Amino acid sequence: xxxxLPLEEPxxxxxxxxxxxxxxxxxxxxxxxxxxxGVVWVAxxxxxxxxxxxxxxxxxxxxxxxxxxxxxYVWVGRAxxxxxxxxxxxxxxxxxGAVLLxxxxxxxxxxxxxxxxxxxxxxxxxxxxxxxxAR
Numbered sequence: 493x494x495x496x497l498p499l500e501e502p503x504x505x506x507x508x509x510x511x512x513x514x515x516x517x518x519x520x521x522x523x524x525x526x527x528x529x530g531v532v533w534v535a536x537x538x539x540x541x542x543x544x545x546x547x548x549x550x551x552x553x554x555x556x557x558x559x560x561x562x563x564x565y566v567w568v569g570r571a572x573x574x575x576x577x578x579x580x581x582x583x584x585x586x587x588x589g590a591v592l593l594x595x596x597x598x599x600x601x602x603x604x605x606x607x608x609x610x611x612x613x614x615x616x617x618x619x620x621x622x623x624x625x626a627r
Contacts, residue, residue, distance in 0.1 A: 522574060525613075532610040533562060539603040546601065554600040558607070561593045573617050583618040590614065 540555050572586045594611060597604040615624040 522570070525573070526570070529565065529610045529614075532607060536604055536606040536610075539606055540597070540601050543601055543603045550600055554597040554604055557593070557600070558597040558604055561590055561607075564589065564593065569614065573614060576617060580619070580623075584623075587615055587619060 537555060537558060540558060541551055543551055569586055569590065572583055575582075590611060594604070594607060598607075618624075
């Protein structure tokens with residue numbers, strides 16, 4: 493055996509932790525998800541209010557309806573996401589309510605559909621994969 497191939501060293505990692513590429517990076521804290529959901533919500537609200545059609549009264553109604561899911565996420569949704577769907581009935585109630593609150597503004601102004609970028613990850617976090625994909 494060659495002398496430059498050390499075989500009797502203690503085991504170690506081949507590389508340093510990859511930071512954002514670590515397998516458990518999202519398990520370290522929930523702040524990145526809160527920021528992501530907040531950015532999507534604000535961007536959706538800005539696009540909704542800045543849409544060229546329908547008229548301004550309809551956009552204002554859609555924006556007012558779109559504001560409703562935000563406090564619901566803070567009071568109910570975040571806790572449900574942290575539990576990661578342990579109680580499936582509670583998870584279904586949360587996702588069902590979120591979808592219902594999302595539908596009215598989505599029907600009124602198409603730009604609110606951008607919020608699906610926040611709604612779909614929540615479905616995948618709290619529901620089993622087959623059930624989440626069906627929703």
